[in-house]
Structures are given as C-alpha cells and as structure tokens.
Amino acid sequence: MNGIALLSPPYLIAVFPFVTPWLFGAGAAAAAIPIVIHLFNRRRFRMVPWAAMEFLRVAHRRNFRRLQLERWLLLLLRCLAILLLAAAIAQFTPAGTALAPLLGSSNRLTVVVWNDAYPMAYRPPRSPSVFIRSRRLLTNWLGSAPGGRVAIVRGSIYDQPMLDRPTRDLSLAEKIVHRRHVTQAAVDLRSGLQRALKILRGARARTANRRIWVITDSAAADFGESNGRGTGSSVAAALRRTIRAIRATGAKLRWVDVGDPHAANMALTSLQVTHPVVLVDKPLRLRYGVFNGTTSMQADVRVRFFLDHTPAGEQTIRRIKPGQTRTMEFLLPRQIRSPGDHALEARVGADSLPIDNVRRLVVQAVRHVKLLLVDGEPGDPLPHTLASTAWLRAALAPHRRHNTFQPTSIDNLQLVDEVLRPYNGIILSDPAAPGGRLAARLRRYVRAGGLLMIFPGPGWQATRWNQALGIGRKGILPASMGALIHLSGQGQTGGATIGFDPHRSVNPVTAPFLAAEQSGIHTGLAGVATRQYLALRVPANVGARVILRFSNGAPAVVQRSVGRGTVILWATTCDIRWTDFPAEPSWLPFLYELLYHSAPNRDAGRNLLVADALNISRPGAPGSLATRPAEEWRGPDGMMIHVSSTQDSRAGGGVRLVSPPLWRAGFYGPVHGAPMIAVNVDPRDADIRHVPPARVAALLGLPVRDIREQPESLAGMMPHRASSGAAGEHLLWLALLILAAEALLARAFSRYRPASNGVSRG
Amino acid sequence: MGKSDQPNIDYRRYLDPRTLAKIAALDIRARLIVEGFVTGMHRSPYRGFSVEFAQHRPYASGDDIKYIDWKVFGRTDRHYIKQYEEETNLQVLLVVDASSSMNYAGQVNTDWRKFDHATSIAASMAYVALRQQDGAGLAIFDSRLRHLIRPSNNPRQWRIIIEELSTTPGEPKTDTGHVLEEIAGEIRHRSLVVLISDLFDDPERIIKGIRRLRHRRHDLIVLQTLDHDEIEFPFRATTMFRGMEEANDVLVEPQALRDAYLNELHRHTAQIRTACHQLHVDYAQVDTSVPLDISLPGFLATRAARMA
Structure with a gap:
C-alpha cells in the first residue's frame, strides 16, 4: 500500500474508528501540550533567595517520590482529558471495538424501513414530495444525535443496500440519507421488514432497546388494497405476519405515516398490442388500461399515442369511476412501415405523480410469419392426390405474394436436416414419430420460443409420439394422445359426425367467434363435421389449455406454453380425411386467430x-x-x-x-x-390513495397508538433516554470529569491554609 | 505656637513596617514605635522593669512584717502585705541575629528585611528600658558574637545601641547556640536576655544555649522573627530557591511542596517552643508583616500578666 492509500480516509477510519480521523490526529497532537508546558515550565522559573533553605530541602528530599508521582499523575490526567476531548470532537465510533462497553454506549438499535418506491415521489400541491418530507424527518432526527445504533433499509425492491449494517456513526447515516433520492422501483415493505427483522436478530443480545420505524406514505398499494398486487388480505396478511414476528422479538414498531391524506393519481397501467405478431403495413391495435386513483369520477380522460416518438393519435375516455381501471383498445391510425423494433408510447395528462402517466412498449414488426409445414404424406406430384398440408398452404398463403404467413413445405424425411431456427412455427401433419435426436431438437426449438403445431393422421402412432415428445412437466405435449375415435363406427346413425362447441372454451382464440355468435352471426364452428378424432387427455398440472372442444366435450385443440414457446395439439387432421373443418369457411379465421395468439411473441423480454x-x-x-x-x-x-x-x-x-x-x-x-x-414502473403501485391509520391498524394488527400520522419530528415520537448519547457525548463528559478530577487533585496536592499570626506565643 | 495648636499626630500609622522601612534612621523609627504603642495602651507595658506597687494580699505567717501596710490595717482592721512588681536595676540584653538569613525580605515589602524588624524591636525595647532608668545592652551575632554592648543606663547608651544596630548583617552562617553560651559566660548580673532571631539553626544547639542562660538564672525572651513568606510559603509558580546561607539551590513547584515545608518549619519551631516552655522561657513568633505596635504590646502584656 502506498503512502497516499495509507492516508486515505477509509483506511484511517478502518484503523482509527473515527468519523474525522484527521481531527483526532490533531487532538492527539494537542495532548502533548501539557507535556510541552511542563517541560517549558521546568526551564522557565524565577529565582528567589531563601533563608529557610534547610526546611525546604528536607521537605523536598522527603517528598521527592510523592511529588514526582503527583506531577506525573496530573500530567497524565491533563493529556488524557485533551485526548478524550479530541476523540469526542472527532466523533469516536466505538461500535465493534472493545471500548464500546467501557464507554457505556447506548444499547439501543433503531432500524428504519424507509419506503423509497416511486409512489413516494407524489407531490401534494404547493408542498415538497412525500419522499423529501420523509427524508427531512430522518435527517433532522439523525442530526439531533439521538444516540444508539441505526440501520436503514429500503421499503422497495431496489437492490442497492442503504445502511443495512447498524452504525453508531449518525453523521454518516445522515449523509447517506441526505444523498438518497426516490427510486422508480416498486414498493415492498414486507421485504424491508424482513430485512429489519434479520438485523434485529443479528444484533447482540445485550441490545435491549430495539425498535423499527416504518416510514411510508400508507398508500393503498402498500397493502395491496387494489390494483392487482394480490388480494388485499394476502399482502396485508404477509405484512401482518412479519410484524408479528418482529414484535415477538420484543422490538417496538412504529408506523410513521408521511402520506398525503388527499393523495390522488391517474395512471396508465398497461399498454400492449392485441395480437402478439406485429406485421408491417398492417393495422396495429393497442390495448391499454387507465387507472383512476382519485376519489372522484374522471371524465373525458385524453390518452395520446406516439409511434417512434412522434404523435400517432389520441383517444378520449368518457368516464372512469374512482378506483376503476378502464381497459380500452385503440386502432393506431398509422401503420408500421418497416420491419424491426419500434417504440410505442401512451400518455395521460400530467398530475402530481407523473412517472406513471406514461406507458412504453417496444414491438418487433415483421413482414411475414415464416412457417415450416412438415408433411407426413407428401402425396403424389400428380394433382389427384393432395398432400396432407395442401389445405394448410391454401389457407396460409392464399395469394401468390404479400401473404402474412410464408409457409415452406418439406416432407417427413427432410425435417431431420432442416434448420429450425429461422421459422416462427413448425406445423407437423401426420409425420412419423420423431427419433430421439429430432425429438430433442423439437423440444429445444419450442423452449427457445418456437411454435409447434401437431396434426394427427391415418398413420399416427400415438404411443410413440407420447414417448418421443413426452407428457407432463418434462415433456412438451399439452395432452397425452389416446385411441382414435371413429364416430361412424360406433353405430351412430345420421349423426356419425360431431361438431365443435366454442362455448365450452372461452379464450382469446374463440372470443371473436363467440362475440359473433352472440351478435347473431353464424360462424359455422358448431356445424363442422368431424368423423374421427384422437382422444386427448389433458393433464391437470402442466398448464395446458383446451382452445376448442367437440360438442361431446372432448378436447379438439389443446395448447400449452413450454418455455418461451407454444405447442398446439389437434385431435383431428388438417385435411378433410377426418374432418370437414379445412373445407369450412370458419377454418381460415380460426387458424389465423390460433396462429396470431400462439405465434412466438418476439417482444417477450423486451x-x-x-x-x-x-x-x-x-x-x-x-x-x-x-x-x-x-x-x-x-x-x-x-x-x-x-x-x-x-x-x-x-x-x-x-x-x-x-x-x-x-x-x-x-x-x-x-x-x-x-x-x-x-421499461415501465410497476403498475400495481399506482393506487396511492391514502389509507387512514385506523384502517392500517386493522390491516396490520397494530395498535392505533403505534401509528404516527404526519409527525413533525421523529425525535418526539419515541422519547429516548437522556443518557443515551453517542460515544462522543460520553467522551466529552468523561473528559470533563477527568478535568474536574485533575483540578481537585491539583488542589489537594497543593493545599493552602493561610495562617497569619503576628506573634504566636509559645 | 500654643499647645492646643499642635497637630494631633497618630503615631500608630507610622508603625506599619512598610512605613518604617521608609524611615532610615533607626532612632526615629524606635521612638515612633514606642510612642505609638504607649499612646495606644494608655499605660506602660513595662511595669515589670520598674519598682512599682502591684497589689495587696492577706498577711500570712512567715511574711516579713515590714511589708505590712499599716494604713490599710488602720482602715480595715486587717493585715495586708504590699507587693511590688520587680526589683530595680533590671539589665536588659538584646541579642540580635545578624546572619545572612536575616537579610530576607518578603515578596510584598521587599525593603523590609527580617533584620530591620529585629533591630526595630531591639531599639524599641532599649528605648523603653532606658526611659525607665533600666540598663540596656546589645549583642550582635552571626556565626559568632560580633559585638557586645554591656547593659547600662547611661544616657548615651541609646545612641550607642542604635549605631550598632545600624550595621548590616555579616556572616552567612549562624551559630545561635554557641553565641548564647558565649553570652552566658560574658554577663554576670542576672539579666533579661531578649533573643531576636529567625532561629534557622540547629535547634538542639539553640536549646542548649538557652538552657545555659537559664542556668545562670537569666530571664529569657525568645522572639523568633520570621517573614510572612516563611510562615505562609505563598509561592505559586515554579521557583528556584537559592539558599542565603548555603550554596544549594532547589527547583520546586511550591504549591506541591508547601505542606511539607510548613510541616518542617512547624516541627522546628515546635521543638524550640516546647523547650522554652519547659525552661520557663517566653517564646513568641514574630511576623514581620504585622505592625510592631500590634504584635509587641500584645506579647508584653501577656508576659506581664503571666509574671504577675
């Protein structure tokens, strides 16, 4: 270590536990002053002729050792007093040193859970923000040298520690607090309380006086009272459990409510595209939510939209009830003209918490959705025998050019050597069950974000498929495939076919069909004739979802998300051998909706x-x-x-x-x-409406007296003992005590009793 | 100028040592002292040196009948004996220490040495004795007896004594015990020997000398003359004390050593005082900062009362 490093403040602080080690160094040098004065006085004296020399010499000889002892004792006390004064001024921090118990440092530990999440940036009219008010409270309290140890933890998910290790250096804590600004992170009081509890448990056993202060705005979001953070009871219950654990340690908890009782907020809580696939030169529909976090009805709320940072239209919401999140859709007047990443933004009018008035979205626009069609029965090159994927190709690429989907057909054998990554989806039509390596590639492809759609066919080997791709958590199939059901072979007369029942499965794919049916439009799904289908058994624990069911309730289309991709399993073929669906008018819109909602979301992670x-x-x-x-x-x-x-x-x-x-x-x-x-702020914290103390008390199981609303000062909130002082204060008193002792001893060592007598008779 | 026109002079204000120090002539100084305390006391404190009636007491068998006061017998029909205070022809020998230690002058009045105080006492007492027709003598000593003026009531005796007292101290050393023994050998008549010294000497030798004088049936008064600084030791700052009779220097912090010094001083004086008491010698410690008209009359009055 070089000289400069040795003289650096951190090193000095590590060696000398002082806030200002330089000041202590100066004080230590000043401790030599009594010695210098002593030596100086020894050289500077006055000369007095003296008659009673014999008495003086005898007295000096007999008391020489005692005088030396007294002199050195006084000198030592003077030096010590100056040294202690220097240490007091330099703010000695004995925590962790052997001197701590000797100096009688306070054994109080205060852990402050400080909410620095973005709702604390709320600024009431003509006032500083709630966060700044809370910071002022803390700095004033720390500046008043309350003594004891202090730790400060965040009440948000922000991961940078604030002051997680208790310290006696309150000026350091004050500096740290003074430098803090409100974050844009979400509130997380429970984690803050758990960190505080950990600190309390880590404190030494002799720390008898332990307390936690939670400084927050008491917003509804703190307790999950609304807006989707979970049910109010679950968030509050978690807080309540943590608080109970804290109080079980004997620590006192005070809930310091610095929030504005009239806090109100309007927020954009969501912004997304209605379809995961964003296509170039195609209409783009956005879905967004506006939360009314005020206590009154909001009318004519204007929302403006921006595409690539330029205005792209606006929409006005007639009215939003208090506490309501209004979800709206907006068809962007402008279309995206180029493939690639594009920035979308929605804004509502300014209010006292502007950070959540904006919602941002990045979408990746594509010209085509590339699909790989794998045909298990490629058919003859002659036109009288169609390949099994012919109906798919006709549906996906009806035009010679400018099709949304760009299908590429290969046969079963070509799949083994095909590079899968360039394709957004792979559609298998009655291929042979894949071998181990191909199955593994398919699994990897899906987990990496690909779409795998599987249609059975006449040559289907259900058992081998089940084994190849797997069922359950380790596999990727959404359902286990069972026996082939021949409806005509089961003796049904005139009704040897079965249709779909879209009402049995409500999901984004069938929603437009249901909406159309409800509005009186015949979609034709119910009249689709299916003669054979595979029996699919959907396991309960893999997150599979039945998109469409037959009228007898059997699953017809099952979807499962695997990793970042999707697997869709059909119970029937994609040609007209088992079903008439590919020949029905509803086939094309259903297939499109299914692909739109199942195509890999390229915006995921963005x-x-x-x-x-x-x-x-x-x-x-x-x-x-x-x-x-x-x-x-x-x-x-x-x-x-x-x-x-x-x-x-x-x-x-x-x-x-x-x-x-x-x-x-x-x-x-x-x-x-x-x-x-x-990157957007967490919309679950948008509800900053103030929760009154009585309600807080009820939610957290706290006595109302433990809740302080809008305190002027933290010092008066929980009176502390007068003798709690910091080490500096103790040292100051010790130094004064030593000075007093020195004065008494010096007086005792040189007692002066006047004895004036003109003539005393013998 | 008539008698009534004379200014009303307060002699007492001239008796302050600081004032006396400004008066160089010792004879004037002594007169002022005596006039001052005579004025203050209204009666002479030196009754014991003259032949004066003291008191009556009832006659007891064995008393000489020539001392019966017949006038009282005539008035009261009782026999009373007349008592007189002292015999006549009192010889007073003033023994003054003139060693270097007597040169010490205090911190406050640096012109007023212990020797000045001692000579003032000696001159005053000589003046009073001679005024009452008693004999007065003087002995000046340091390590030896330097001058001896035998007691006499000659009118010129006062001037002789004053001139002798005006000499400055000589030898740095003192040997009080030896000098007292020498004086005891020199004077034949029973005398009142007044020793005026700081007694900074070996106490055993001093006591031996006193005992020798007492053995010769001399009456003795010991006036240990000390400066106020020597009694109080009021020094504060670090001080180098340089011996006036010896070459040794001591650098001390006076406040720290004060108690020890005073203990040594008290032990010394207590030894001498005890010996004086046992030998029926009057002993007094004289502080040079206290005016003589306060200290001296008080002592003499007490002595007179004791001897009555």
Missing part, C-alpha cells in the same frame, strides 16, 4: 418492469462475439448501461444479450440504433 434485467436473444453470427463481447446501450436521460453478449446455444445460434437490473423507466437501445426494450 418490455420490462423496473428492476427486471435484459435477457433477450438476437439473431447474429456467433463469430461477432469475438469482436464485440459487450456493448454500451443508451437509456433514459442519456444514462448508459453495460450489455454483455453471449452465444445463445439454446436458440440454435444467435446472440443472447444480458444486462444488470434496470432501475429507470424508459426506452433502452444501442447507442446508434432504435430502442430495443421498454
């Missing part, structure tokens, strides 16, 4: 909440990593983030981009490129 980390896959040559293993991205307000790149083996090539958690809402993207991700 639209994040504050505290999420970037983790997306981007096409690219693996070799590029050698030259650019990491890159800098630009975030909101010009901030830069470090994004690392790794080869993405799971996705069959390409690059995976990873960043640390992102703590600012806004768009992020390469320095010289379009925004690639959007």
Whole structure:
C-alpha cells in the first residue's frame, strides 16, 4: 500500500474508528501540550533567595517520590482529558471495538424501513414530495444525535443496500440519507421488514432497546388494497405476519405515516398490442388500461399515442369511476412501415405523480410469419392426390405474394436436416414419430420460443409420439394422445359426425367467434363435421389449455406454453380425411386467430418492469462475439448501461444479450440504433390513495397508538433516554470529569491554609 | 505656637513596617514605635522593669512584717502585705541575629528585611528600658558574637545601641547556640536576655544555649522573627530557591511542596517552643508583616500578666 492509500480516509477510519480521523490526529497532537508546558515550565522559573533553605530541602528530599508521582499523575490526567476531548470532537465510533462497553454506549438499535418506491415521489400541491418530507424527518432526527445504533433499509425492491449494517456513526447515516433520492422501483415493505427483522436478530443480545420505524406514505398499494398486487388480505396478511414476528422479538414498531391524506393519481397501467405478431403495413391495435386513483369520477380522460416518438393519435375516455381501471383498445391510425423494433408510447395528462402517466412498449414488426409445414404424406406430384398440408398452404398463403404467413413445405424425411431456427412455427401433419435426436431438437426449438403445431393422421402412432415428445412437466405435449375415435363406427346413425362447441372454451382464440355468435352471426364452428378424432387427455398440472372442444366435450385443440414457446395439439387432421373443418369457411379465421395468439411473441423480454434485467436473444453470427463481447446501450436521460453478449446455444445460434437490473423507466437501445426494450414502473403501485391509520391498524394488527400520522419530528415520537448519547457525548463528559478530577487533585496536592499570626506565643 | 495648636499626630500609622522601612534612621523609627504603642495602651507595658506597687494580699505567717501596710490595717482592721512588681536595676540584653538569613525580605515589602524588624524591636525595647532608668545592652551575632554592648543606663547608651544596630548583617552562617553560651559566660548580673532571631539553626544547639542562660538564672525572651513568606510559603509558580546561607539551590513547584515545608518549619519551631516552655522561657513568633505596635504590646502584656 502506498503512502497516499495509507492516508486515505477509509483506511484511517478502518484503523482509527473515527468519523474525522484527521481531527483526532490533531487532538492527539494537542495532548502533548501539557507535556510541552511542563517541560517549558521546568526551564522557565524565577529565582528567589531563601533563608529557610534547610526546611525546604528536607521537605523536598522527603517528598521527592510523592511529588514526582503527583506531577506525573496530573500530567497524565491533563493529556488524557485533551485526548478524550479530541476523540469526542472527532466523533469516536466505538461500535465493534472493545471500548464500546467501557464507554457505556447506548444499547439501543433503531432500524428504519424507509419506503423509497416511486409512489413516494407524489407531490401534494404547493408542498415538497412525500419522499423529501420523509427524508427531512430522518435527517433532522439523525442530526439531533439521538444516540444508539441505526440501520436503514429500503421499503422497495431496489437492490442497492442503504445502511443495512447498524452504525453508531449518525453523521454518516445522515449523509447517506441526505444523498438518497426516490427510486422508480416498486414498493415492498414486507421485504424491508424482513430485512429489519434479520438485523434485529443479528444484533447482540445485550441490545435491549430495539425498535423499527416504518416510514411510508400508507398508500393503498402498500397493502395491496387494489390494483392487482394480490388480494388485499394476502399482502396485508404477509405484512401482518412479519410484524408479528418482529414484535415477538420484543422490538417496538412504529408506523410513521408521511402520506398525503388527499393523495390522488391517474395512471396508465398497461399498454400492449392485441395480437402478439406485429406485421408491417398492417393495422396495429393497442390495448391499454387507465387507472383512476382519485376519489372522484374522471371524465373525458385524453390518452395520446406516439409511434417512434412522434404523435400517432389520441383517444378520449368518457368516464372512469374512482378506483376503476378502464381497459380500452385503440386502432393506431398509422401503420408500421418497416420491419424491426419500434417504440410505442401512451400518455395521460400530467398530475402530481407523473412517472406513471406514461406507458412504453417496444414491438418487433415483421413482414411475414415464416412457417415450416412438415408433411407426413407428401402425396403424389400428380394433382389427384393432395398432400396432407395442401389445405394448410391454401389457407396460409392464399395469394401468390404479400401473404402474412410464408409457409415452406418439406416432407417427413427432410425435417431431420432442416434448420429450425429461422421459422416462427413448425406445423407437423401426420409425420412419423420423431427419433430421439429430432425429438430433442423439437423440444429445444419450442423452449427457445418456437411454435409447434401437431396434426394427427391415418398413420399416427400415438404411443410413440407420447414417448418421443413426452407428457407432463418434462415433456412438451399439452395432452397425452389416446385411441382414435371413429364416430361412424360406433353405430351412430345420421349423426356419425360431431361438431365443435366454442362455448365450452372461452379464450382469446374463440372470443371473436363467440362475440359473433352472440351478435347473431353464424360462424359455422358448431356445424363442422368431424368423423374421427384422437382422444386427448389433458393433464391437470402442466398448464395446458383446451382452445376448442367437440360438442361431446372432448378436447379438439389443446395448447400449452413450454418455455418461451407454444405447442398446439389437434385431435383431428388438417385435411378433410377426418374432418370437414379445412373445407369450412370458419377454418381460415380460426387458424389465423390460433396462429396470431400462439405465434412466438418476439417482444417477450423486451418490455420490462423496473428492476427486471435484459435477457433477450438476437439473431447474429456467433463469430461477432469475438469482436464485440459487450456493448454500451443508451437509456433514459442519456444514462448508459453495460450489455454483455453471449452465444445463445439454446436458440440454435444467435446472440443472447444480458444486462444488470434496470432501475429507470424508459426506452433502452444501442447507442446508434432504435430502442430495443421498454421499461415501465410497476403498475400495481399506482393506487396511492391514502389509507387512514385506523384502517392500517386493522390491516396490520397494530395498535392505533403505534401509528404516527404526519409527525413533525421523529425525535418526539419515541422519547429516548437522556443518557443515551453517542460515544462522543460520553467522551466529552468523561473528559470533563477527568478535568474536574485533575483540578481537585491539583488542589489537594497543593493545599493552602493561610495562617497569619503576628506573634504566636509559645 | 500654643499647645492646643499642635497637630494631633497618630503615631500608630507610622508603625506599619512598610512605613518604617521608609524611615532610615533607626532612632526615629524606635521612638515612633514606642510612642505609638504607649499612646495606644494608655499605660506602660513595662511595669515589670520598674519598682512599682502591684497589689495587696492577706498577711500570712512567715511574711516579713515590714511589708505590712499599716494604713490599710488602720482602715480595715486587717493585715495586708504590699507587693511590688520587680526589683530595680533590671539589665536588659538584646541579642540580635545578624546572619545572612536575616537579610530576607518578603515578596510584598521587599525593603523590609527580617533584620530591620529585629533591630526595630531591639531599639524599641532599649528605648523603653532606658526611659525607665533600666540598663540596656546589645549583642550582635552571626556565626559568632560580633559585638557586645554591656547593659547600662547611661544616657548615651541609646545612641550607642542604635549605631550598632545600624550595621548590616555579616556572616552567612549562624551559630545561635554557641553565641548564647558565649553570652552566658560574658554577663554576670542576672539579666533579661531578649533573643531576636529567625532561629534557622540547629535547634538542639539553640536549646542548649538557652538552657545555659537559664542556668545562670537569666530571664529569657525568645522572639523568633520570621517573614510572612516563611510562615505562609505563598509561592505559586515554579521557583528556584537559592539558599542565603548555603550554596544549594532547589527547583520546586511550591504549591506541591508547601505542606511539607510548613510541616518542617512547624516541627522546628515546635521543638524550640516546647523547650522554652519547659525552661520557663517566653517564646513568641514574630511576623514581620504585622505592625510592631500590634504584635509587641500584645506579647508584653501577656508576659506581664503571666509574671504577675
């Protein structure tokens, strides 16, 4: 370690437990002053001729040792007093040192759970924000030198520790608090309380006086009272359990309510595209939600939209009830003209909490959805025998050019060598059951975000398929395939076919059909004739969803999300051998809706909440990593983030981009490129309506007296003992005590009793 | 100028040592002292040196009948004996220490040495004795007896004594015991020997000398003359004390050593005082900062009362 490093404040603080070690150094040097004065006095004296020399010499000889002892004792006391004064001024921090018990430092520990989530940025009219008020309370309290140890933990999900280790250095704590700003993270009082509990449990046993202060705005979101953080009872119950555990340790808890009783907020809580696939030159429909977090009806709420940071239309919501989230759809007047990443933004009017008045979205627009059709029965090249995927091709690519879907047909044998990654989806039509390697590739493809749609056929080997792709948690099939059901062979007369029943399964795919049926339009799903189908058994624990059922209740289409991809299993064929569906008018819209809602969402991982980390896959040559293993991205307000790149083996090539958690809402993207991700604040905290103390008490199981609403000062909230003082205060008193002792001893050592007598008779 | 026109002079204000120090002539100084305390006392404190009636007491068998006061017998029909205070022809020998230690002057009145105080006492007592027709003598000593003026009631005796007292102290050393023994050998008549010294000497030798004088049936008064500083030791700052009779220096912090010093001083004086008491010698410690008209009359009055 070089000299400069030795003299650096952190090193000095580590060696000398002082806030201002330089000041202590100066004081230590000052401790030499009595010695210098002593030596100086020894050299500076006056000369007195003396007659009674014999008495003086005898007295001096007999008392020489005692005088020396007294002199050194007084000198020692003077030096010690100055040293202690210097230590007191330099604010000695004996925590963790052997001197702590000797100095009688206070054994009080105060853990402050400080809500610094974004709702604390709410600024009442003509007042500083709630956070600034809370910060002022804390700094004033710390500045008053209340003594004891203090720890400060966050009441949000922000992961940077504030002051998690208890310290006696209150000026340091004050500095830390003074430098803190409100974050854009979500509130998480429960985790804060659990950290506080951990600190309390980690405190030494002799810390008798332990307390926790929760400084928050008492917003409804703190307790999950509304807006989707979970049921009010579940969030509040979790808080209540933690508080009970804290009080079981003997610690006292005070709930410091710094919120505004009239807090109100309007927020955009969601923004998304109605279909996961965004196509170039196609209409784009957005779905968004506006939350009325005020106590009155809001009328004519105007929402403005921006596409790539330029205005793209607006919509006015007639009215939103108090506490209601109104979900609306808006057809963007402008279309996206180029493939790639595009930034969408929605805004509502300004209010006292502006951060949630904006919602951002990044979409990746594509010109086509590339599909690989694998035909188990490719058919003859002659026209009288059609391939099994012929109906699919006709539906997906009805035109010679400008089709939304871009299907590519291969046969069963070509699938083994085909590169799967370029395709958005793979549709298997009655192929042979895949071997082990192909099955593994298919599983990887799905988990990496691909769509796998499976149609059975006459040559179907259900058991082998079940084994190849697997059922249950480790597999990817949404249902286990059973026996082939021949309806005509079961003796049904005139009704040897079966139709679909869209009313049995309500989901986004069937929703338009149901809506049409309810409005009197005949969709034809119910009249589709199916003669044979596979019996599908949907397991309960894999998250599979029946999209469509036959009229007898048997699953016809089952969907399951696996990893980042989707698997769709049909019970019947994609040609007209088992069913007439491909020949029905409803086939094409149903297939389109199914593909729209099941196609891999390329925006996944690009639209994040504050505290999420970037983790997306981007096409690219693996070799590029050698030259650019990491890159800098630009975030909101010009901030830069470090994004690392790794080869993405799971996705069959390409690059995976990873960043640390992102703590600012806004768009992020390469320095010289379009925004690639959007980060928004957690909409569940938008409800900042104030919860009155009585309700807080009821929710948390706290006595109302433990809740302080709008306190002027933290010092008066929980009176502390006068003698609690910091080490500096103790040292100051000790120094004064030593000075007093020195004065008494000096007086005792040189007692002066006047004895004036002119003539005393013998 | 008539008698009534004379200014009403308060001699007492001239008796303050600080005032006396400004008066160089010792004879004037002594007169002022005596006039001052005579005025203050209204009667002479030196009754014991003259032949004066003291009191009556009832006659007891064995008393000489020539002392019966017949006038009282005539009035009261009782026999009373007339008592007189002292015999006539009193010889007073003033023994003054002139060693270097007597040169010490205090911190406050730096012009007033212990020797000045001692000579003032000696001159005053000589003046009073001679005024009452008693004999007065003087002995000046340091390590030896330097001058001896035998007691006499010659009118020129006062001037001789004053001139001798005006000499400055000589030898740094003192040997009081030896000098007292020498004086005991020199004077034949029973005398009142007044020793005026700081007694900074070996107490055993001093006591031996006193005992020798008492053995010769001399009456003895010991006036240990000390400066106020020596009694109080009021020094504060670090001080180098330089011996006036010896070459040794001591650097001390006076406040710390004060008690010990005073203990040593008290032990010394107590030893001498005890010996004086046992030998029926009057002993008094004289503080040079206290005016003589306060200290001296008080002592003499007490002595007179004791001897009555």
